[in-house]
Amino acid sequence: MNTTAISLSRLSLASRPSLVKRLPHFVTLMKPRVMALALFTAFVGLMIAPTRLDPLPGFIAILAIAAGAGAAGALNMWYDADIDAVMARTAMRPIPRGKVSKPAALIFGLVLAVIAVTTLALATNLAAAALLACTILFYVVVYTAWLKRATSQNIVIGGAAGALPPVIGWAAATGQIGLEPLALFLIIFLWTPPHFWALALNRADDYARAGVPMLPVVAGRAATTRQILVYSGILALASELPWGLGFAGAIYGAITTICGAFFLLLAFQLNKSIGADRPAAHRLFLFSISYLFVLFAALLFDHGGGAFSPIAAPHAGRSGGWVHAEALPGTVRGASGLPNLSTREV
Numbered sequence: 001m002n003t004t005a006i007s008l009s010r011l012s013l014a015s016r017p018s019l020v021k022r023l024p025h026f027v028t029l030m031k032p033r034v035m036a037l038a039l040f041t042a043f044v045g046l047m048i049a050p051t052r053l054d055p056l057p058g059f060i061a062i063l064a065i066a067a068g069a070g071a072a073g074a075l076n077m078w079y080d081a082d083i084d085a086v087m088a089r090t091a092m093r094p095i096p097r098g099k100v101s102k103p104a105a106l107i108f109g110l111v112l113a114v115i116a117v118t119t120l121a122l123a124t125n126l127a128a129a130a131l132l133a134c135t136i137l138f139y140v141v142v143y144t145a146w147l148k149r150a151t152s153q154n155i156v157i158g159g160a161a162g163a164l165p166p167v168i169g170w171a172a173a174t175g176q177i178g179l180e181p182l183a184l185f186l187i188i189f190l191w192t193p194p195h196f197w198a199l200a201l202n203r204a205d206d207y208a209r210a211g212v213p214m215l216p217v218v219a220g221r222a223a224t225t226r227q228i229l230v231y232s233g234i235l236a237l238a239s240e241l242p243w244g245l246g247f248a249g250a251i252y253g254a255i256t257t258i259c260g261a262f263f264l265l266l267a268f269q270l271n272k273s274i275g276a277d278r279p280a281a282h283r284l285f286l287f288s289i290s291y292l293f294v295l296f297a298a299l300l301f302d303h304g305g306g307a308f309s310p311i312a313a314p315h316a317g318r319s320g321g322w323v324h325a326e327a328l329p330g331t332v333r334g335a336s337g338l339p340n341l342s343t344r345e346v
Helices: 003-029 030-048 055-079 102-121 126-145 154-163 165-175 181-203 204-210 215-220 221-238 252-273 278-302
Strands: none
Touching: 003 055, 003 102, 003 252, 030 055, 030 165, 030 181, 030 278, 055 165, 055 181, 055 204, 102 126, 102 165, 126 154, 126 165, 126 181, 154 165, 154 181, 181 204, 181 215, 181 221, 181 252, 181 278, 204 215, 215 221, 252 278
């Protein structure tokens, strides 16, 4: 082996530890806990669809949707690096800490987005891929680059991006959009404002310092808690839609009624709390995470969550059995294993 070859070999070996050390920071860029929530709701949309997928394309579809969510997270952190650096909640993200450069984050996010959309198109259909592409663009361009710094309704409008995963999952299985995934979209869309505003109530100083016009900064605590209560009430009603429309059964109906009542109770307590009562907002924020997971888990259970059928039935009717959940180990967690969403990621 000549001297040049030896030098190149040594350089390659020397660079590997650096790449390995940086890998966790690129994973953090993808907001893995937020990605888990998007992944789970997309998974439920895929599972309850009346059309079955073979195990392999179904598994690839879930991975592609996860990659798309991760790409959106990375591009969000790339664009928001300036405000992340001045907010205590986000100052430890990889870019403000200098662990990943802005150009590297941008390239990583763009490449991951292209791979995700292309893979989903090849594994399933163009409709699902187009929805995934629109979701990424909406989250990065409409929410992150425009709404977040322009209006106190940023979360309300921008929440559409986070509500689309179950629609993408459904489209991956069926090639189209139906009433059922739109009902799931509405639930997540209405869930987003009380979830994020409950967090923002205790982080108002952070957002004010960064110049982000979140509702607590612009309208104050009292107006925000009233809005949370209103959205919580509408959410509780909308959460009954799957049962009311007939694509969820009594188990889902009972669970969502109990969870909706408790959500409303926490929102009412928050609305009646005094300004110094930070735990009331934190309790609602934490419960809101469990709320969405429990509702979607109940919907999956109501449809007999098990494993992908080894036999594809491209247009199986609803009475012909539902695709199930065991084909993706670890994707669906029980109530005791809900992903712990870090406030640094949302």
